[in-house]
Amino acid sequence: MTGPIDPYAADLPPSVREGRLGVGVISAGRVGAVLGAALRSAGHHVVGAHAVSTDSQDRAETLLPGVPILEIPEILRRAELILLAVPDDVLGEVVSGAAEVGHFQPGQLVIHTSGRFGTDILLPAERAGAVTLAIHPAMTFTGMSLDLQRLAAAAFAVTAAEEVLPVAQALAVEMGGEPVVVAEADRPAYHAALAHAANHLNVLTAQSAEVLERIGVEDPSRVLGPLMQASLDNALASGPGALTGPVARGDSSTVAEHLQVLAGGELPSDVRGAYSAMAQSAVQRALARGLISSAAAADLLDLLAEDR
Secondary structure (H helix, E strand, C coil): CCCCCCCCCCCCCHHHHCCCCEEEEECCCHHHHHHHHHHHHCCCEEEEEECCCHHHHHHHHHHCCCCCECCHHHHHHHCCEEEECCCHHHHHHHHHHHHHCCCCCCCCEEEECCCCCCCHHHHHHHHCCCEEEEEEECCCCCCCCHHHHHHHHCEEEEECCHHHHHHHHHHHHHCCCEEEECCHHHHHHHHHHHHHHHHHHHHHHHHHHHHHHHCCCCCHHHHHHHHHHHHHHHHHHHHHHHCCCCCCCCCHHHHHHHHHHHCCCCCCHHHHHHHHHHHHHHHHHHHHCCCCCHHHHHHHHHHHHHHC
8 A cells, every 4th residue: 555544543553553554364266366466466465365175275275375374273273364264153153252352453354255245244353352244255256366466357245344444445445456445334235236236147048058959059158158148248338228139029929929939848947937027027127127018028027927
C-alpha cells in the first residue's frame, strides 16, 4: 500500500497501520493459496500457511514458494492478518476453538473468505480483541496462478463494522478486485445468488453438452461456447430484455416438442426436469416483460405443469 491501511483504526498495531502485514493462511486450498499469493504480490509478507493434504502442500509450494507450512496455533502466533479460507461448515468451529485456547491477539486482523457468512461468525475472535472482516471474491478458483489474473475482474463482497470497513475495502483492492459492500443480513442472499449463477450454469452446460454428445456431436463445447458466451454477455448487458427463444415467442408447440424429445430414455434423466423448471421461470419473466400475452403464458404454464 502507498498509505495507511486505515487512517481511522488507531487501535491497530503499528505495522498494520503502516500497511505492512504478516499474513497467515489457513488453509492453502484453492482460495487461500491464491489470495495469499495476491496479498504477497501487494507487498505483504506471508509468514506461514496451514496445509494438510498433499494437494494443498503442492499448491502452497507453487503459489507461496518459501512460505513455511505451520500448524494453526503457530500461524496465529506469528501473523498480524489471519486469512481463514476453510470450508463453510467448519469455519465456526475453527474460530471458536482458537478463541477458547486464547490464540487470537488484540488488534489482529481476522478475515474469512466465505460468501455465506458475514462477521458474526467471527465473534469469538472479536471478543478476544481481533478486528474481524468478511471478504469474499465472486469468482471460481482453480488454485493455479491463472486465478491471480482473474482477480482483476472480480468483485469482492466485503462486510465489516463501519469503523473498519475501509480496511476490508483496501485489502480487496490490493488483491486486485473491486470491493462491493454487502450487509451482514444480506450475506445468505448474496451467496445464494452466486451459487445459483455459477453452479447451475455448470450443470446447465454439462446437461446440454451431454444431449449433444448423445446425438453424435463430437465437440459440444464448439457448439455451445459461442452461443453461451454471447447469451451471457447479452444477459449481463441487457438484463431481462435479452430473453429469447421459444418461450419468449410464446411458441408452445416447440416447447412441447422439446419436452417430448428430452423424455427419451437414451437422454440424461435430469435434463427434462431442469428444462421444465427453467422454462416456467422464463414464462413468468417473459410475461412480466410484455414479450408474450397472458393467454400464451397460460398455455405454456399448463403444458409445463402437466410435464412436471
